[in-house]
Amino acid sequence: MTAVGAGAPGVGAPGAAAPGVGALRAGAPGGVFPEEVDRRFAEARQIADAVLFEGYVLYPYRASAAKNRLRWQFGVLVPPGYGEDSGEHSHQRTECLMEPRPGDRLAVELRFLRAQRRTVQRATAAGGFESVDALELADRVLVPWDEGVEERIELLVPVEELAGDGIVRRFDLPACEEMESLREDGVPVGRVLRRRERVDALLRLATQEVPGPYAVRRLTVVVENTADWTPPTEARRDAALPRALVSAHLLLGLDRGSFLSVTDPPEWARSAAGQCRNEHTWPVLAGPPGRGQVVLSSPIILEDHPHVAPESPGALYDATEIDEILALRTAALTDREKREARGTDDRAGAVIDLADSMPPEVLERLHGAVRGLREITGNAPEQPWWDPAAESEADPDRDRVVVDGREVGAGSRVLLRPGQRRTDAQDLFLHGRTAVVEAVLHDVDGSVHLAVTVEDDPGADLWRAQGRFRYFQPDEVTPLEEP
Structure with a gap:
């Protein structure tokens, strides 16, 4: 430089x-x-x-x-x-x-x-x-x-x-x-x-x-x-x-x-x-x-x-x-x-x-790199330490969460207002947009996340079919009246 x-x-x-x-x-x-x-x-x-x-x-x-x-x-x-x-x-x-x-x-x-x-x-x-x-x-x-x-x-x-x-x-x-x-x-x-x-x-x-x-x-x-x-x-x-x-x-x-x-x-x-x-x-x-x-x-x-x-x-x-x-x-x-x-x-x-x-050896070096290796000893566990499919207490399609005194779950319409403490620049572009909640998710640390698709997004149906959503926490949305 x-x-x-x-x-x-x-x-x-x-x-x-x-x-x-x-x-x-x-x-x-x-x-x-x-x-x-x-x-x-x-x-x-x-x-x-x-x-x-x-x-x-x-x-x-x-x-x-x-x-x-x-x-x-x-x-x-x-x-x-x-x-x-x-x-x-x-x-x-x-x-x-x-x-x-x-x-x-x-x-x-x-x-x-x-x-x-x-x-x-x-x-x-x-x-x-x-x-x-x-x-x-x-x-x-x-x-x-x-x-x-x-x-x-x-x-x-x-x-x-x-x-x-x-x-x-x-x-x-x-x-x-x-x-x-x-x-x-x-x-x-x-x-x-x-x-x-x-x-x-x-x-x-x-x-x-x-x-x-x-x-x-x-x-x-x-x-x-x-x-x-x-x-x-x-x-x-x-x-x-x-x-x-x-x-x-x-x-x-x-x-x-x-x-x-x-x-x-x-x-x-x-x-x-x-x-x-x-x-x-x-x-x-x-x-x-x-x-x-x-x-x-x-x-x-x-x-x-x-x-x-x-x-x-x-x-x-x-x-x-x-x-x-x-x-x-x-x-x-x-x-x-x-x-x-x-x-x-x-x-x-x-x-x-x-x-x-750029010589071939430099270009080849860009193809991938291993940053670290660890030795695996003993028999691998038959099941992962946590299996979300076997979690009986969580049902993303039916679970509800209370936001501003109102229940929000799959199908609810919400107003997006991303918080400053944990969102990236792309989330900030969605501030003020409306979205539909697709699922209510719970992580292993006890936090709740809302999977949403943005309304008026021409690719919403494609995202929904692929199971790809945008995620916000309950304090980052405002419930809207149901249609």
């Missing part, structure tokens, strides 16, 4: 601080964090880069593809003037538990993409230039596109300064323009204009003491887009993206202390971890398993200590696909499609080159 700085952004904050101690730094990493903290961050940046570029450009890697016309779905922090009525967010809030040591310092690295709008122009016979939808070159087809420029904001601050109201650090990245001349055989054929809009944002950090037997503090980090931008009437999302923080996420590290897992905290800290409030992001322990010095707060839900599969040959920017299938399909694109992909984005061109140059 290539880090591209934004020049020398303006940085303002209440109370000036010495460089490296509570001061912000923008651009490529280095020079702010202690060597050991920077090494730990480097270990976590591989998975952080996967978050940063998730969905950046999708197969078939062409700007003309429908799936590449609505981009950047994770961690987009838009100006507050646009986000209020659009359903987009202007802030992220991260809360986690940490055990700092006396004199400890907190390292913060805010990472995001900045949309750089690219305009393509063709040289005219009169010596001027005119904007075009596509410019045919020998090795690529250039089209208008929003490129992603990586930005990093670094902050190192003593933990004791964060007590109480904490600190606020503001930063701005100024607008800028660039021009690239295009020549073939020494003759000017066109040019590319690139423009970045001004981005204004802030970091708000504070800690609170957590009652208990250990010196634990709750860390709160808020990232907020503060751009004073009034969108034009009926402005589209494309107008807000150049002023947004895209794929925004945080790396947090302690000089000497450590963090506690919010997902799987120790028993004595479970209550305090449950009180942490995270909005539009989720913190997990990063780096090698067994360590807790680094937290990655990601807009994509991850598990503690996430990692990229060692077999992966490189970034494909499409984590919803299997690397083997994606590499094969990319290599099978036509020459014309590959030229369009190379003209869409340099990163897309790198994927094309990777697929074309």
Whole structure:
């Protein structure tokens, strides 16, 4: 990944601080964090880069593809003037538990993409230039596109300064323009204009003491887009993206202390971890398993200590696909499609080159991997430890559960309102939709789940025939009047 700085952004904050101690730094990493903290961050940046570029450009890697016309779905922090009525967010809030040591310092690295709008122009016979939808070159087809420029904001601050109201650090990245001349055989054929809009944002950090037997503090980090931008009437999302923080996420590290897992905290800290409030992001322990010095707060839900599969040959920017299938399909694109992909984005061109140059032994390595083996000794049990078919107390087709004082079971109509604590992004798209309950299910832990099909879903009959449903818990639905 290539880090591209934004020049020398303006940085303002209440109370000036010495460089490296509570001061912000923008651009490529280095020079702010202690060597050991920077090494730990480097270990976590591989998975952080996967978050940063998730969905950046999708197969078939062409700007003309429908799936590449609505981009950047994770961690987009838009100006507050646009986000209020659009359903987009202007802030992220991260809360986690940490055990700092006396004199400890907190390292913060805010990472995001900045949309750089690219305009393509063709040289005219009169010596001027005119904007075009596509410019045919020998090795690529250039089209208008929003490129992603990586930005990093670094902050190192003593933990004791964060007590109480904490600190606020503001930063701005100024607008800028660039021009690239295009020549073939020494003759000017066109040019590319690139423009970045001004981005204004802030970091708000504070800690609170957590009652208990250990010196634990709750860390709160808020990232907020503060751009004073009034969108034009009926402005589209494309107008807000150049002023947004895209794929925004945080790396947090302690000089000497450590963090506690919010997902799987120790028993004595479970209550305090449950009180942490995270909005539009989720913190997990990063780096090698067994360590807790680094937290990655990601807009994509991850598990503690996430990692990229060692077999992966490189970034494909499409984590919803299997690397083997994606590499094969990319290599099978036509020459014309590959030229369009190379003209869409340099990163897309790198994927094309990777697929074309992948040797058979690397491709074979993608076919599957065994992560671990365990020895089975003795005779296998005749029956599984739990057989749902033999469970006499559960009848999914006839069981009922009381929701808001009303019985709900197979055939009941409900309004879906997914909860934030256990649903994924796809469930959130169903908020406010109506559904029909197909079964009431009980798991071995005693929880109740409702299997539903969404009304007005053209594939509902197919899902029902295959026994494939969407599942919600009773507190995530509201009963509706029976037809």
